[in-house]
Amino acid sequence: xxxxxxxxxxxxxxxxxxxxxxxxxxxxxxxxxxxxxxxxxxxxxxxxxxxxxxxxxxxxxxxxxxxxxxxxxxxxxxxxxxxxxxxxxxxxxxxxxxxxxxxxxxxxxxxxxxxxxxxxxxxxxxxxxxxxxxxxxxxxxxxxxxxxxxxxxxxxxxxxxxxxxxxxxxxxxxxxxxxxxxxxxxxxxxxxxxxxxxxxxxxxxxxxxxxxxxxxxxxxxxxxxxxxxxxxxxxxxxxxxxxxxxxxxxxxxxxxxxxxxxxxxxxxxxxxxxxxxxxxxxxxxxxxxxxxxxxxxxxxxxxxxxxxxxxxxxxxxxxxxxxxxxxxxxxxxxxxxxxxxxxxxxxxxxxxxxxxxxxxxxxxxxxxxxxxxxxxxxxxxxxxxxxxxxxxxxxxxxxxxxxxxxxxxxxxxxxxxxxxxxxxxxxxxxxxxxxxxxxxxxxxxxxxxxxxxxxxxxxxxxxxxxxxxxxxxxxxxxxxxxxxxxxxxxxxxxxxxxxxxxxxxxxxxxxxxxxxxxxxxxxx
Numbered sequence: 001x002x003x004x005x006x007x008x009x010x011x012x013x014x015x016x017x018x019x020x021x022x023x024x025x026x027x028x029x030x031x032x033x034x035x036x037x038x039x040x041x042x043x044x045x046x047x048x049x050x051x052x053x054x055x056x057x058x059x060x061x062x063x064x065x066x067x068x069x070x071x072x073x074x075x076x077x078x079x080x081x082x083x084x085x086x087x088x089x090x091x092x093x094x095x096x097x098x099x100x101x102x103x104x105x106x107x108x109x110x111x112x113x114x115x116x117x118x119x120x121x122x123x124x125x126x127x128x129x130x131x132x133x134x135x136x137x138x139x140x141x142x143x144x145x146x147x148x149x150x151x152x153x154x155x156x157x158x159x160x161x162x163x164x165x166x167x168x169x170x171x172x173x174x175x176x177x178x179x180x181x182x183x184x185x186x187x188x189x190x191x192x193x194x195x196x197x198x199x200x201x202x203x204x205x206x207x208x209x210x211x212x213x214x215x216x217x218x219x220x221x222x223x224x225x226x227x228x229x230x231x232x233x234x235x236x237x238x239x240x241x242x243x244x245x246x247x248x249x250x251x252x253x254x255x256x257x258x259x260x261x262x263x264x265x266x267x268x269x270x271x272x273x274x275x276x277x278x279x280x281x282x283x284x285x286x287x288x289x290x291x292x293x294x295x296x297x298x299x300x301x302x303x304x305x306x307x308x309x310x311x312x313x314x315x316x317x318x319x320x321x322x323x324x325x326x327x328x329x330x331x332x333x334x335x336x337x338x339x340x341x342x343x344x345x346x347x348x349x350x351x352x353x354x355x356x357x358x359x360x361x362x363x364x365x366x367x368x369x370x371x372x373x374x375x376x377x378x379x380x381x382x383x384x385x386x387x388x389x390x391x392x393x394x395x396x397x398x399x400x401x402x403x404x405x406x407x408x409x410x411x412x413x414x415x416x417x418x419x420x421x422x423x424x425x426x427x428x429x430x431x432x433x434x435x436x437x438x439x440x441x442x443x444x445x446x447x448x449x450x451x452x453x454x455x456x457x458x459x460x461x462x463x464x465x466x467x468x469x470x471x472x473x474x475x476x477x478x479x480x481x482x483x484x485x486x487x488x489x490x491x492x493x494x495x496x497x498x499x500x501x502x503x504x505x506x507x508x509x510x511x512x513x514x515x516x517x518x519x520x521x522x523x524x
Contacts, residue, residue: 003351004068004351004355005068005069005367007352008065008068008069008355009069010106010352011352011355011356012356013060013065013356013361015061015062015064015065015320015361016065016068016069016355018062018249018276018278019062019065019066019069020065020069021276022036022062022066022248022249022276023066023069023070024049025248025276026070026072030072031072031246031248033246034073034279035072035074035075036066036070036073036074036075036249037074037075037076037077037245037246037247037248037249038060038062038063038074038075038076038077038243038247038248038249038250039059039077039079039241039247039249039250039275040055040056040059040076040077040078040079040240040250040251041079041080041081041219041238041241041250041252042078042079042080042081042128043080043081043084043351044080044081044107044120044121044124044125044443045081045084045086045087045088045090045107045124049155049285050283050299050300050301050304050313050327051282052128053131053132053135053254053301053313053317054280054283054317055251055252055253055280056076056078056132056137056139057137057170057176057314057317058251058278058280058317058318058321058422059076059249059250059251060076060137060138060139061318061361061362062249062251062278063076063363064364064365065361070366073170075140076137076138076140076326077139077140077141077142077168077245077247078128078132078139078140078141078142079142079144079147079241080121080124080125080128080141080142080143080144081144081161081234081237082106082107082121082122082124082125082143082144082145083106083107083108083144083145083148083189083196083228083231084106084107084144084196084231084234085103085104085105085106085107085187085195085196086099086102086103086105086106086107086110086120087104088103089103092347093113093114093120093322094113094114095113098111098113099113099120100110100312103195104195104196104197105193105194105195105196106121106145106189106194106196106231107119107120107121107124108120108121108122108143108145109121109194113197117154118213118510119518121145125141125143128467131301131302134310135310135378144231144237145228145471147162147244147411148227148228148230148231149227149228151226152244153240153244154226154227154242155244156240156243156270156271157209157225157226157230157232157240158169158209158225158226159243159270159271160185160186160213160225160236160270161204161205161206161209161210161225162206162209163269163270164185164204164206164356166269167185167236167266167269167270168183168184168185170262170266170269171183171185171233171235171236171262171266173203174235174259174262177504181200182198182199182200183200183233184199184200184201184211184213184233185232185233185236186201186204186211186225186230186231186232186233187230187231187232187233188211188213188223188229188230189223189228189231190215190221191221191223191229192481196231197213197215197255199213199214199215199216200213200278201213201221202214202220203461208224209224209225209226210222210223210224210225211223211230212223217289225264235259235262235263235266235406236266238256238259238262238263238266239262239263239264239265239266239267239269239270239272240266240267240270242263242267242272242274242275242307243266243267243268243270243271243272244270244272246272246273246293247275248275249275249276249277249278250275250277250278251277251278251279251280252277252278252279252280253279253280253281254279254280254281254282255282256263257279258280260277260279263521267363276472278321279284280321281321281322281323281324281325282324282325283324283325283327284324284326284327287443294460299327299328299329303329306422307329307419307422307423307426308332308333308335308336308376308423309336309339309412309415309416309418309419311339311362311363312332312335312336312339313335314336314362315335315338315342315358315359315362317337317522318333318358318361318362319358323512328370329423329426329427330427332423333376333377333380333423335443336376336416336419337375337376337377339358339359339362340370340372340375340376342357342358343359343367343368343369343370343372344370345357346359346367346370354452370408371412371413372412372413372416373398373401373402373405373410373413374398374401374402374413374416374505375497375501376416376419376420377427377496377497378497378498378501378502378505379394379416379417379420380420380423380428381423381493381496381497382394382397382420382502383420383421383424383428384424384428384429384432384491384492384493385490385491385506385514386496386506388421388424389421389425390418390421391414391417391418391420393421394417394420394421395407395414395417396403396415397505397506397507398417398505400507401459401504401505402464428493432492432493433488433492434488434489434492434518434523434524435488435489435524436489436521436524437485437489437518437519438485440476440488441482442469442519443475444472444475444476444482445485445487445489445515445518445519446466446505446515446519447471448468448471448513449512449515449516449519451467451509452464452467452503452509452511452512452515453509455467455508459504459508460504461498461500461501461504462500464499464500464501464503464504464508465498465499465501466500466501468486468499468500468503483496483499486499489518489523489524490514490515490523491524
C-alpha cells in the first residue's frame, strides 16, 4: 500500500493530480463531517445521455485515486435538479402536446409521457440510476425535490434570505441591465398552478424567512422559503448546494466554467467552503455539435454498448478530459483496441507506469488480463471479407487461428465477435467501396498471391508480414502506398489491420482466392 501511495503522490495521471488538490484541503485537519464528499449534478430535463455517465465515471476515478492517497472516508452524491421548471418540451419523447400543457412546472410535477413513473422527472431519474447501476457505480442519489421539501436545505435557504443583498450583488454583476430589473435568486412555486415563477420580489423578510411577490395575474403572495415553496435560480442553487452539503469536489462541463467564480462566491457568502472543481471539454456529435439531452443527438450509452464493451467506453471517457471529444460510432473500434493494448502493457509495467495507465483507473487497480486474441479492427475486416451475418461465422476463422479457444472459455472474445458483426453490418458494409488496382499495384498483388500460393511455412503473423513487406518494398516508396492499396483493393476500406495478421486469421489460401477475385475485377 505504501508503495502505491508513494507512486500516487507523484503520478501524472489526471485523476491523481485532482486527488492531490483535494488532499491539500485537509493537510492541517481532517474534515469535520468525517468524510470527503464528491458530487455530480444532473438536470433531468431530458433522457440522460452519455455525457452524464462520463461525469460520474470521471468523478469516480478521482475518488478512487484519492482513496489511494488518504484513509479519509469518501462519499459520492449524484444530485438531480428535478425541481427545475420544464422550459421546453424535449424533442425525443412522446406526447408532446400533453407535455406542452405543463410548461414551467417542476419536472417532478410534469406527468410522465411514457406512463411508467410518477412524473417525467421521476422517469428520467430512474433512467439515470438504471445506467449508473449498470456500471456498478458506488453513489448516493439525491433529489432536489426531496432536498427542498424535507428541510435538508432549510438552513441554507434561511441564510440566503438573511444575506439576500450580498448574494444578489454577486448575481447582478453578471446580468444585463434589462435582466437586473426583474431578477431574484428565489423562484417561487405557485401554490395554485404549481408553476415555477420568474418574478421580481416585492419584499424579502430576513426575520420571518419569507418572500412576497406578485404572480402573473398581479395577485400578491407571501411564502416561506422553506418546505419546498421556493427554489433557487440555477446559479445560486449551485453555490448553495455546495454550502449545504459541504461538497469537496465537483466536475462539470466547459459551459459552467465561466460561472465558477459566481458559484464559489455564493457558497462562501452562505457560510460554505468552495470545493475543488474540474471543468471538462464538451462531447460533440458527428457534425461537431454539442450533445444535448433534449435533442438526443450523438451516440447514447445504449448504442455504444450495442457495439462494444463497457470498459471500452470507460477508456474513451478517461482520455484527455480537457479536450473536446467527438462521440460518434467511428470512435468505437479504436477505443476497443487501445483499451486492450493498455491491458497487455499493464502486465509488464512497474508501479509508476501502472498508475499512469488508463486501465488502472477504469478498474480501480483491480486490472484483468486481456484475452482479446484478435484486435477488434481485425474482426471487422474479417467480417467484411467473409460477409459474416453472425458471430459463429467468425469463430470458424478464430479457432483455426487459435485452436485452444472457444466461445465458452473466452466470453470476451465471443462478445467482441458479436459486436464486430453488428458494427460491420450497420456501419462498414453501407460505406464499403472497392477499387481496381493500378498496374504497379497489380504486379505487387500477383507477386503476393504467387508467394502465398507456394507458402508452406508456419501460419504466423510475423512470417506472413515479411512476405507482404517483401512484395511491396521494391515497388513502393513510401511503403504506406502498398498497404493503402491492399486495404482499398482487397477490403474496400481506407485503412485496415496489420496485413500479415489478417492473412493468418483469414487463411493463406483464402487470401489467395481474395486476391484472384480482386485481380479479376469481381470486387470493384
